[in-house]
Amino acid sequence: MVKALILIADGTEEMEFTITYDTLVRAGIECTSAFIPRGLSPYGSSDTSPPLAVCSRKVKILPDVTLNPLDAGPEKYDALVIPGGMGGAVTMAGSTEVQNLVHSYYNHTEKRIIGMICAGSKVAITAKLPGQPITSHPSVQSEFPDHFDYKEQNVVVSDAVPGKATLVTSRGPGTAFPFAFTLIELLCGKEKRDEVVGPMIFPSGTVTGYPF
Amino acid sequence: MVKALILIADGTEEMEFTITYDTLVRAGIECTSAFIPRGLSPYGSSDTSPPLAVCSRKVKILPDVTLNPLDAGPEKYDALVIPGGMGGAVTMAGSTEVQNLVHSYYNHTEKRIIGMICAGSKVAITAKLPGQPITSHPSVQSEFPDHFDYKEQNVVVSDAVPGKATLVTSRGPGTAFPFAFTLIELLCGKEKRDEVVGPMIFPSGTVTGYPF
Numbered sequence: 001m002v003k004a005l006i007l008i009a010d011g012t013e014e015m016e017f018t019i020t021y022d023t024l025v026r027a028g029i030e031c032t033s034a035f036i037p038r039g040l041s042p043y044g045s046s047d048t049s050p051p052l053a054v055c056s057r058k059v060k061i062l063p064d065v066t067l068n069p070l071d072a073g074p075e076k077y078d079a080l081v082i083p084g085g086m087g088g089a090v091t092m093a094g095s096t097e098v099q100n101l102v103h104s105y106y107n108h109t110e111k112r113i114i115g116m117i118c119a120g121s122k123v124a125i126t127a128k129l130p131g132q133p134i135t136s137h138p139s140v141q142s143e144f145p146d147h148f149d150y151k152e153q154n155v156v157v158s159d160a161v162p163g164k165a166t167l168v169t170s171r172g173p174g175t176a177f178p179f180a181f182t183l184i185e186l187l188c189g190k191e192k193r194d195e196v197v198g199p200m201i202f203p204s205g206t207v208t209g210y211p212f
Numbered sequence: 213m214v215k216a217l218i219l220i221a222d223g224t225e226e227m228e229f230t231i232t233y234d235t236l237v238r239a240g241i242e243c244t245s246a247f248i249p250r251g252l253s254p255y256g257s258s259d260t261s262p263p264l265a266v267c268s269r270k271v272k273i274l275p276d277v278t279l280n281p282l283d284a285g286p287e288k289y290d291a292l293v294i295p296g297g298m299g300g301a302v303t304m305a306g307s308t309e310v311q312n313l314v315h316s317y318y319n320h321t322e323k324r325i326i327g328m329i330c331a332g333s334k335v336a337i338t339a340k341l342p343g344q345p346i347t348s349h350p351s352v353q354s355e356f357p358d359h360f361d362y363k364e365q366n367v368v369v370s371d372a373v374p375g376k377a378t379l380v381t382s383r384g385p386g387t388a389f390p391f392a393f394t395l396i397e398l399l400c401g402k403e404k405r406d407e408v409v410g411p412m413i414f415p416s417g418t419v420t421g422y423p424f
Contacts, residue, residue: 018230018271022385025269033271052274057237059230059245062264062272137413154415173234174389174414201349202386203366206418 002029002187004079005072007098008063009036011087014055015173016117020081023180026196027188029079034072035063036098038091056085069097074108078187084118084137084172093122102127106165113186117170117179124148124167132160135169155182177202214241214399216291217284219310220275221248223299226267227385228329232293235392238408239400241291246284247275248310250303268297281309286320286377290399296330296349296384305334314339318377325398329382329391336360336379344372347381367394389414
């Protein structure tokens with residue numbers, strides 16, 4: 001069974017998180033959400049027990065687990081997904097555990113997929129991924145060093161570095177469906193993607209194949 | 213301040229709930245989510261305390277309140293929203309409290325808005341709303357009695373009965389953004405709608421004005 005680990009923190013964009021999680025589940029992917037405590041981030045610490053993520057527009061989501069780096073690696077999951085929402089993305093980008101996790105997926109001997117959407121793409125900077133095609137929410141575009149090839153595309157799929165993970169990046173809540181369907185196409189194939197699209201009843205012409 | 217009450221139950225479609233809640237908050241609308249216990253529905257009862265909604269694809273959302281009919285009426289909120297997800301919609305459609313709530317909004321002396329999406333439109337049947345243009349997820353289309361004017365449109369806005377609430381219905385997760393933007397346009401005007409659309413970064417051509 002294909003498995004995905006989806007990170008969540010206080011301030012995560014609840015639509016980007018929920019659209020990805022739900023749509024991947026519809027494709028038969030086993031999703032696990034892992035809470036990233038705020039620790040020493042500038043957004044302070046208010047961790048509850050069990051951890052409850054208070055998202056960017058105050059939807060309160062109970063994550064499946066709190067991140068345990070020993071049980072969250074690429075030997076267990078096929079994909080790692082990092083949603084946006086500035087508060088959550090700052091926490092994740094500043095977390096050594098998340099940076100190390102991204103490294104382990106990026107460099108795994110078997111090819112893995114790393115998805116980042118909206119401000120979540122900030123983690124590509126702090127984890128010091130090599131330069132490659134990338135996108136993000138426009139509000140954080142200026143933070144990307146010149147060695148990244150910044151694209152204003154809805155979804156960017158990068159296989160720039162041979163033998164490393166595929167990096168899938170996207171822009172915001174409005175591109176979250178194309179982002180999720182790209183992950184499904186890469187993890188489960190185009191046929192599964194088409195099977196999931198149907199019952200979701202998209203307005204005609206709004207969901208087409210990658211590149212979106 | 214414009215206020216909306218959004219219902220949630222075990223089995224609610226988490227994307228339809230979250231997209232509506234989050235997008236309305238972005239428009240400055242004060243949103244309150246109210247949990248509908250399963251009671252005697254065929255889906256059984258497993259209410260937790262505080263109530264936690266286990267949604268259709270197992271995203272776990274903590275509602276803001278449990279429904280208190282005495283504090284949920286149209287004198288307090290401008291709009292009532294009923295999301296889909298078959299399990300949640302069956303609970304809501306079978307709830308006398310929800311049926312009465314829909315009646316109070318529908319017949320309020322000041323015009324209110326009632327939004328129903330996907331299987332959530334089943335509540336229009338059990339609450340015995342008068343015949344008018346309506347839509348829903350295709351999987352429940354056959355349940356609508358003949359006096360409804362069923363439309364295969366992404367969003368249907370009905371003001372069919374003078375002096376009653378405006379009924380806004382929609383089809384599924386894929387039409388949840390147009391559904392939310394229609395609610396915003398009716399509650400806050402077209403200018404506010406356009407202001408909210410921008411930063412969400414939709415692929416060009418996928419979000420246009422009503423009718424979608």
